[in-house]
Amino acid sequence: MVGIQKRLFFLICAVGVITLMVYILTSKERIVHFVHRTEFVTVVKNVFLSKECKELRSTERRESQFVTFKFSGRLANWMFAYASLLGIARKNNRKLCIGADNPLTSAFVLEDLNVCNTLTCSDDLYEDRPCAFDPRFDKLPPSNITIHGYLQSWKYFIHIHSDVKKTFRFQDWMRNEAHSHLKMYTQKIPHDLVIAIHVRRQDMMLKSSLKLGFKAAPLEYILNAKRYFTRRLKNKVVLYVVVTDDYEWCLKFLSSNDTVILPTGDRYTDLAIISMCNHTIITTGTYGWWGAYLAGGETVYYKNFPEPGSKLDGDTEKADFFPPSWIPLNKSSLLKSHSLFLFFSYFVCVLQCNKHIISI
Numbered sequence: 537m538v539g540i541q542k543r544l545f546f547l548i549c550a551v552g553v554i555t556l557m558v559y560i561l562t563s564k565e566r567i568v569h570f571v572h573r574t575e576f577v578t579v580v581k582n583v584f585l586s587k588e589c590k591e592l593r594s595t596e597r598r599e600s601q602f603v604t605f606k607f608s609g610r611l612a613n614w615m616f617a618y619a620s621l622l623g624i625a626r627k628n629n630r631k632l633c634i635g636a637d638n639p640l641t642s643a644f645v646l647e648d649l650n651v652c653n654t655l656t657c658s659d660d661l662y663e664d665r666p667c668a669f670d671p672r673f674d675k676l677p678p679s680n681i682t683i684h685g686y687l688q689s690w691k692y693f694i695h696i697h698s699d700v701k702k703t704f705r706f707q708d709w710m711r712n713e714a715h716s717h718l719k720m721y722t723q724k725i726p727h728d729l730v731i732a733i734h735v736r737r738q739d740m741m742l743k744s745s746l747k748l749g750f751k752a753a754p755l756e757y758i759l760n761a762k763r764y765f766t767r768r769l770k771n772k773v774v775l776y777v778v779v780t781d782d783y784e785w786c787l788k789f790l791s792s793n794d795t796v797i798l799p800t801g802d803r804y805t806d807l808a809i810i811s812m813c814n815h816t817i818i819t820t821g822t823y824g825w826w827g828a829y830l831a832g833g834e835t836v837y838y839k840n841f842p843e844p845g846s847k848l849d850g851d852t853e854k855a856d857f858f859p860p861s862w863i864p865l866n867k868s869s870l871l872k873s874h875s876l877f878l879f880f881s882y883f884v885c886v887l888q889c890n891k892h893i894i895s896i
């Protein structure tokens with residue numbers, strides 16, 4: 537009887553442990569947090585590492601080992617991941633490995649692209665937060681590494697800044713197309729320089745996006761940013777060029793004699809157009825971020841993004857995401873200057889009134 541109870545107890549324990557393992561191993565989100573807390577899976581994996589892999593690790597030179605990443609996303613997410621991986625690989629003296637299925641090759645020259653699909657004997661590392669710098673990647677363990685994450689911080693590639701710009705050189709036909717497109721809309725309007733305004737709205741206003749903390753920047757911010765540049769470049773004739781995914785809205789609210797709205801083109805050409813302008817005003821998201829980075833002039837970004845207190849806000853370290861030279865702006869500070877003006881008028885009035893009272 538006691539024997540049966542014992543066996544039953546062990547059986548229940550075994551089922552419990554197996555269920556727990558399956559639970560952990562089948563959920564990516566949970567795995568990320570679990571691994572991040574303990575690096576447990578890597579340790580366990582290493583215990584069961586094949587003899588061949590162990591041998592490779594002990595004999596193969598560090599420089600011939602690879603680093604790659606696993607994730608999915610759109611053009612600008614890929615740009616972040618690629619640039620960051622380039623920076624991480626350089627810092628760790630590793631080779632970069634990217635799958636052939638990346639969307640970057642359809643836009644950029646990518647001179648040093650090293651296509652390889654899977655790494656043998658690879659260890660997985662998971663980033664902490666998608667829009668924050670994770671210093672653990674500065675010093676990778678001595679093995680092939682697969683990084684899981686978005687790697688969306690300029691800090692991963694600041695040391696190879698000029699290489700990143702060279703890497704993301706648009707293919708010639710795309711450059712030409714963007715150039716002639718831009719010229720078509722700007723050549724008839726006299727100007728000294730062109731400032732791109734990237735207005736992203738469509739996917740930013742989906743319920744699912746709003747829930748996470750994405751948002752579209754308000755019109756007042758864009759007008760405020762324009763005011764900033766117009767004032768700053770007082771002696772120059774500035775022409776604003778709007779690149780957007782919401783042509784109708786921009787046409788309705790942003791049209792003016794110093795602003796042209798470009799019809800929405802394809803993602804690559806539109807990005808190339810932004811990169812050809814002198815300065816940039818961006819709204820929200822990573823696409824405008826990359827347009828501004830490639831343009832390399834002055835950049836104004838929306839200060840109130842991500843939505844304060846949201847999940848995205850928690851995932852974002854603003855100082856890691858926005859380069860320190862970029863200028864944060866909010867909605868107009870007109871209100872503030874108005875209140876200052878009112879206060880001042882009141883003050884003058886009180887003085888005047890007092891004078892009157894005294895003279896009476």
Ligand SMILES: *[C@@H]1O[C@H](CO)[C@@H](O)[C@H](O)[C@H]1NC(C)=O
Binds near residue numbers: 596655658679
């Ligand atoms: C890393 O992966 C590459 C490509 O699969 C392989 O040739 C190499 O031997 C691996 N190195 C180690 C130490 O696992």
Ligand SMILES: *[C@@H]1O[C@H](CO)[C@@H](O)[C@H](O)[C@H]1NC(C)=O
Binds near residue numbers: 793794
């Ligand atoms: C644009 O319009 C404003 C008034 O709305 C005017 O002051 C300005 O001179 C105009 N600029 C050009 C280039 O025509």
Ligand SMILES: *[C@@H]1O[C@H](CO)[C@@H](O)[C@H](O)[C@H]1NC(C)=O
Binds near residue numbers: 729730812
């Ligand atoms: C603006 O950009 C164009 C093209 O890159 C360049 O030729 C021009 O000198 C720039 N103008 C200013 C004022 O920076």
Ligand SMILES: *[C@@H]1O[C@H](CO)[C@@H](O)[C@H](O)[C@H]1NC(C)=O
Binds near residue numbers: 839840866867
């Ligand atoms: C920006 O403006 C919004 C709305 O006016 C305000 O709630 C927010 O606190 C401001 N954010 C910053 C960082 O100044």
